[in-house]
Amino acid sequence: MDKIVCTCGNVNPAGTLLCESCGRPLNKETAEKKLVDMRYEGSARRSQTYNKTIIDKVWNFFSSVKVGVWLIVLILVAASIGTILPQVFYVPATTEEDIAAYYERIYGTFGTLYYKLGLSDLYSSWWFQGLIGMLGISLIIASLDRVIPLYKSLKKQKTKRHFSFLKRQRIYGIGNIENGEESIKKAEEKLKTMRYNVKREGNALLAERGRFSRWGPYINHLGLILFLFGVMLRALPGFYVDETMWLREGETLYIPKTEGYFLESKEFIYETYSKEESEEVFGDAIDRVGTIAKNYQTNVVLHKGPEGAVAGHLDDLTFEKEAAIQVNKPLKFDNFSVFQMDFRLDELASMTFQLQDKETAESFGEFTINLADPKPVYELSEDAKVEILDYYADFTGFEDGVPQSQSPLPNNPAFLVKMYTPEFPKGETSFVMIKETLEPLGENQHKLAFQSVETRDVSGLTVRKDLTLPILMLGGVIFMIGVAQGSYWNHRRIWIQQLEDGQVVVAAHTNKNWLSIKKDMDAVSEVANLPKYEDQQDEDSKAEKEEGV
């Protein structure tokens, strides 16, 4: 395709509908229309003109608004399907089999289908992210394809437009005016006071204001693209961390994904409102549900390992700070935030036993086993001690005579012990469980009598880092600027020309809010003698009504 040379001499890109410079219609179809389509100033959307190579075809596909709308619809539908059942992330299971079983158990056949189709992890599926990516491409290409020609033709537009352009404007009037020259001058003065940007070229006048509102949609897309870019950055290592950790009172654990930070829990606090202190506010609620939580808090100490240290050791940690983590009041360090998210109360921490003679209940002393770190031997006196042979934190029973533990958590602790007393210097073997004792090697004379138990609480913490937030925020702000720019300002243009035969033409165009531009025209007409204008679109609709269409 070749460039189109207009009668006025301007060279327009192929596919242009209205000459960029004078506004003459450049093809038959446009010339036959009564009104011109001003949306893109009749400029050539390049996508619709070139269609040669495969790159052009791909480009044109993404440039299409229709394609963009379809992408949005597809994303909406897909995203809503993802909300039908809970996503994998919220399912209380970790292995693939457990997750599959969970969906089947809770949601039946539909659940299985949902899981098998991968809808249970929809938002991180390749195809969903692919759709989002394609929407991103569509936003960029569709904007580029429109904003560049629009910018060019608005920049190139001449003050003096061809009559064929003016008469096809929605607001248009023509007539013989005495002293046309004088009137145009008066109109110029008036339009300037109305904050129009007025240009003159001989007998032609162009008054324009609010052109920047035409960039609104593109600024708004720029914000969206920036937003998507921020989301994309989350995939890069170091930008986004969202981890959970369970921390027991007294425990010091490595904080996942940090540079050698360790967190020690001093205490977990769970408080509820008492009726006395909050009768007025929570009185009814307390009566109804029993307790109302007032505070979830973990008192922690943050430690840091030595510079350049490798994973492993707990030694040479340096104290960083003490903090109380409460809901919505995280511990902050190094772009990381540690939030209070969950808790488990009263996990077994230690058990106290007494070594006793079964018949006389004579005591040889007491000892306390720390369930996180039992000692091999507890010396009670010179000739009495208890040896811990083995420890089963989460005892579930015997398998072929061997005691089994299903997890390392002290949910149901059991011990294989040997008790040494003056009478039995070689020791008696006993298997001690909660509320029960087995004597695998025959009847014993002594036993471990359970005395007391101490518990500790577990804090569920979330470790968060998000360096993309400022970018997302900026994207959001730019988006809003674009929206405001396009909504609260309009691009208005008024053309006034005295033709060679002496007639005066007025024409006007705005991208929205036609009532206001008519008011502007009326205000100008009050001071300057101008031909009466008509709203040609309104006339059309009137005519249609009259004809009964």
Add this chain to the structure above:
Amino acid sequence: MAQSKKKRFYIRTAILAVLTIAIVFTIYSNVTKEKNAVLREGDKAPDFALVDLEGNEHRLSDYKGEGVFLNFWGTWCKPCATEMPAMDNQYHVYKDQGVQTLAINIGESQLKVNSFKNSHGLTFPIAIDQNKSVMQSYNIAPLPTTFLINPDGRIEKIIKGEMTEQDIADFMEQIKPS
């Protein structure tokens, strides 16, 4: 005219290429992130230092030039217990051929790990990862997980789940220094 067409073609190709690469990269890293966390085969193995039950310190970087068979386990995990005697056999075969075996227990008590070691008659070094920092840096999800680390200190292979004695022998052969 022809020149501007060429220019247009290159600009469009460049823009499409940049966008496609960005999107493919994002999807790829998102999809693989979940399956395999941060470590992948071919990555450099994160360094660590742990003291074993005998009191000897094992620092991964000290084993440069040797293969390291790194096994993460827990006493409650049944497949771990099953594969350990086989690991012990192969440890004896390969320890003089430059393949070090190291088993890392995930935060259990000294007593429990000791009793497990004695009752299974294990002789290879076992260390306890008290603060779970090694576990975190290797992103261990299921137990057992085994990392084959080659003499260059890179991860040759990540094995999730139980191995047979034949598997173990083949894997150790794979990371034997040449």
